[in-house]
Amino acid sequence: MLAVNFLLLAAVLFCIGVFGVIARRNAVMVLMSIELILNAVNLNLIAFALMNNNQEGHVFALYVIAIAAAEVGVGLAMVLMIYRNRKSIALDELSEMKG
């Protein structure tokens, strides 16, 4: 039962994260939303690890945290560069990649 609660929490966090990624215009907010999604996944990993009583899930969660840190680092650097160039970090103004 405990695991179900964890999974529900993770689902909520994931949904909040997804909403943030889709709806927020601020790039920093999007990055933070991505963090939410990643952490929702982490929660899931740990919950399943506990449920199945093995270690791989923990290891994988730690791995994800490390990746997430790096990702945030790169992401924030990019945001910073975008801000420097355009004085804005509003994502809807960034459509250069339009096809």
Place this chain on the structure above:
Amino acid sequence: MVAAEETYKALELSSGWFLENAWLIALIPAVAFALIIAFGKKMPFKGAEFGLVSIGASLVIATGAGIQWMQRTDSADHGGEAAQGAFNGIRGALRAAEGAEAEPFIEPVVSQWVWWQNSGLEFGIGSHIDGLSILLLWLVAFISLLVQVFSLDYVRGDRRYTHFFAALTLFSSGMLVMVMASNTVQLILGWEIMGLCSFMLIGHWWEDAYNSHSALKAFFTVRVGDVGLLIGVAILFFGSNQWAVDNLGSNGFDIRAIQAWALSGDGSSWTLLMASVTLFIAAIGKSGQFPFHTWLPDAMAGPTPVSSLLHSSTMVVAGVFLVARIYPVFWEGFNIANGGLSFIAIIGGITIVIAALLAFVQDDIKKVLAYSTVSQLGYMMLGLGTGAWLPAVFHVFTHAFFKCCLFLAAGSISHSGSHHSFDMKKDMGGLRKFMPITFGAWCVSTLALTGVIPFAGFWSKDEIIDNVGDAGYTFLFWVGLFGAALTAMYMTRATYLTFFGEPRGAAAGIHLDDDHGYATEHRETLVTAATIDRKLVSVGAAPQSLGAAAAHGDHDDHDGDHGDHHDDHHDDHGPHESGKLILVPIVILAVLALTSGFANPTPLAGDALGLNLGEGVELVKKYVEPRPEAVSLDIAAGHAGESLQLLEPGGFVPQSESGGEGEGAKKTGCGRSTPEVGTVCYFPAVSHAVPTLSKILLSLGVVAMGYAAAIGFCIAFYKNKHPKLVGLTERSRIARSGYLFLKNKYYLDALYQNVFVYFVSRPLAKATYWFNQNVIDAAVDGVGAGGKRAGEFVYKNIDQKLVDGAVNASGTIASETGHGLQPIQSGRVNHYASLLFGAAAVGAIVLVILNVS
């Protein structure tokens, strides 16, 4: 053994240098031709010396060879008996039993080199000397020499003097090559060289279109006949080759092999008949027999020496020679032995009469003689066609002298008497006073031609007629007699017009310089009724009235750059006797016309006429006529194919069946039945007529009647202008149409030129070319154009629309799809994310559904 050795030597000795090297006779003039062409113009006599010397040398060798041939014959006749005895006693005894009747066959002397080889067989060129070739070699060399001497003066100063002698020499060489031919290919070689030279000589004055046209006609007509020669030689080659290789070790071109094969019974009668017909067509063309005689009168466009050479001993005689040379083929092919009515005899008979009739309406003296030649050649053919080989060949011999003499006399007249005109009616008459020597020679030759005893023609022509009758051809016998009468008549007419009566035109000293009348005179093609009167009336009219006193075309002068030509004659215009260079040959020939008949007089005829000629006077019969004796195959084959080596006379195998029979000659194998196994024959046993006094008197009477009638007519018509005769062609429809028919040469010329030649050269050739351009070539062009059009179609419709369209379409589709999907690529991260998650959600739902179910 010793005796045999000696006999062998004796037989070998009976040959000799001249016989073995007889090929020089033809080679020397050929080399001289090359020398004249190369150096002639630089020589003091402009090349004439080469011609004269070479022909002279040929004559010397030919004479030597002739003497040696006689020795050879004599030695065989006398020594042969001993040889037989030495070789084989039994045979010798058999021969002795036969007595003098049996004469041994005289092996010809053959020297030859390899000329060409084909399919392993080697074909030779060289000399094949027997009585017939010796006779003609000597004759050709002799006549050629006289004609060349005559030409020295006659064509002096001509623009192409050097070329004239070159061609004349080559002409003689061609005839000599042909006469001594040891195989049929060499015969063709000589035959065609003569054709070429006749073209060159007849067209000697080629500036005038008429002359070049005549030359073309001569060459072309003869060439039509040559088709027969080519095919006939092919038939003979393939017919006899295997037999010749097997039996004689020679091949099917070898003349001796052909002779032997024809009599061997190996060839089918159909093959022999076809060969005879085709070869005789060649002879018709060359010897101007009906219906190919039309080129001969036109050949008069050449200079007179050419005419005389062409008509006496060379060219036209070639056809007769061809028949005489491979006589066994004709003998078997036309079945002359059994009295078959042969093609040769019929053509000969027709030619005698039609040519003689044509001679009556000629105004040109040379054309009279030309038709006379045609007619006489008809006699020769008639003789050959009825088995009278010997008289026919003898007639070749005698005819050469008197016909050459007549032509040279005509040349002499035109040269000195009528200022280069040959028109008897306009420019001659009464010349006997001015040119007595020419007149005398002319008369002797005329008498010889008409066959008056004891002139040469009698001994040959009467023999032919006699033999024809004897062989059972009664109708042809009368044709021959009729021809003899006609001959007497037209020669009387020509003689009267030329030498008697009042001088007219040039003969009276009137002529127009540089008048091309001669050329136009010849050019008449079809004579209409309207033109007859003028021509007839002008005869004997006063000289002054002749507006168009046609001079000889003066071909030599009309360019004006040879002023030296005939200078001597420009000074004195009256007729006079010719110079020595012209007269000497004429006189020599006239003497021979009188005497040459005694080379082969028939003793019985001599007896009948009270001339005691004795035995063995028939020299031509003895030395020229091949003996119809079978020769052992071993001996015949043993010597064949030996190059450059004398073929020794072989041993003689008498026919066993003929041993005891009296009239053995007719019944022996040669020509009457196939020879025994192991023997070959080279000549059929021809029969000889025995002349009787009644026949001789008959023919002489006919000739005399001809003379009488003609003299009467001439005096009445030309001298007295008898009112019933003058203008007869105007009054009588029959006379007019007959005259026109003759004047237009039976319309044969018109038929050939306006129908055959015209059809081939104009509509047929044009149609062929049209077909070529508009059908075949158009088809090719059409394929090309069609290909181009197909290509265009493919390019436009298939390539551009289909193939390329597909390629383009794929691009277009991709592009359009991209455009369609463009909105998705908004460039906004949010959109992408929502898509991402949407897609993931959809995927998750699908998975859930799949897993649940």
Place this chain on the structure above:
Amino acid sequence: METLTDQNFLLTLGTFLPLVGVLVMMLWPKDDESGVKSVGIATAGATLLVGIYTLTQFDYSQSEKLQFAVDAEWIEVIRSGYTIGLDGISLPLYFLSMCVTFLVMIYTWDNMPDAGNPKAFYILMLVLQTGMAGTFISQDLILFFVFFEVVLLPMYFMIGVWGGEDRQYASLKFFLYTMFGSAFMLVAFLALFFQTGGESFGFAYLIEMGAGVDRDVQIWIFAGMFLGFAVKVPMFPFHTWLPDAHTQAPTQGSVILAAILLKLGTYGFVRIAIPMLPEGAKAWAPAIAILAVIGIIYGALGCLAQTDMKRLIAFSSVAHMGYVMLGISTLTEFGINAALFGMVAHGLITGMLFFVAGSVKHRFHTLEISRLGGMLIQMPKMGWILGFASMASLGLPGLAGFWGEFPAILSAYQPGFGLNEVLFRVCMVIAAIGTVLAAAYLLWLYQRTAFGMPKEEFSGGAAHSLSAGAGEHADDDHDSDIHDVQPTEWMAWTPFLIAIVVFGVYPQLMFKVMDPAVTQMVQTLGKSLG
């Protein structure tokens, strides 16, 4: 087949030496015309010397064997080798090609066609020479095909660039027509290759194995080769490229075309089609004979209709090659010997006639027969040469033409291997009638061009040339181009004239070389045909 391999570099040298000359000429400055010409003539001369040396080294007692033979690997992957060799059949043609090229080049020294650019012209002629010589020495089908096609291109350019007014059309027609035939030929070659087991393209192998192919297959393969070779000969009805090509080609092109190129086709029949496909040859022989005699009569009639001298000579080629093909179609030693002789004789004689036609064109600027006349007065020597060549062409005995024509007619009387005698005899008679027509069109041509007086438009020179002949030199103004035979013309023509006489008087010179090779070939044929 036995081969002799002594001195086998000779053929390669003789064939490819012209290409060395081409390299040198490419580096040579274009403006130095006489230099270019000298190099070209020197190369051709050197090639001819090699050819003469080859003649002296040839073993005439064994002329049925391949001599100077090379058998090296070439394109191993398709089993084609660099197999070459010379025997009695190919030797005369091989040598003739060298002579003709050399003499044509000499002639070109003074008679360059109007388009100019001697450098390109000489280079093309040298390339042509390599192709022609290579064809005659090849003993491998692929090699043969390559050389056969190499010949096409230079000739295409010669006609297309230096030709007459209609040259584009003529050259294209020539090229496409020949290619059309070649395509069938190549297919036939490949079919034969696979039918015999796909082992080799070498002649010796194919001759040995070809007889074993099924009769029906042989007939089809022969048909393919027939198309290729018949176009080249050319035989009726594939001849229509010839008059156009000849008429439009420059003199040099016409001469080479007549002398050598036409022989490639007949040579192909003798060397390839007949020995390799005996049954096919036998089946096709009557058709070839019929087409040949049609060609004889048809060509002659075509000649009679011509108004242009050069076109007339071109049509006469159709007729004369008919005799050659008639000889070949009999499948006898006699006929094939005659055909080979006829090939060389026709090359010499018709080459000579084209030379004369070219020179007449050069002087009168027209070849319209009706406008010519009196050549013997204006240019006596040229007139004599024309007469001589005409006489040789109409088959006068004693000149070379006779030995091609007469034995060919003769051979048709008795064809080999049980061919229909009646048919061939009819052909013989027709062919013999063709000689009359030959006499007609040649003498008629001669009468109209050489006899008579010069025509008005050119006769300004007539009086002059006559007076000049008499020793006084009037100054010539408008007719300066009507002069008699020039030194370079003499140099180029004399060998032709001499050869025509020598071969005519002593045909054994050539028959001796060819006869053993032909005899051997026909014997091989006989083995497979029984």
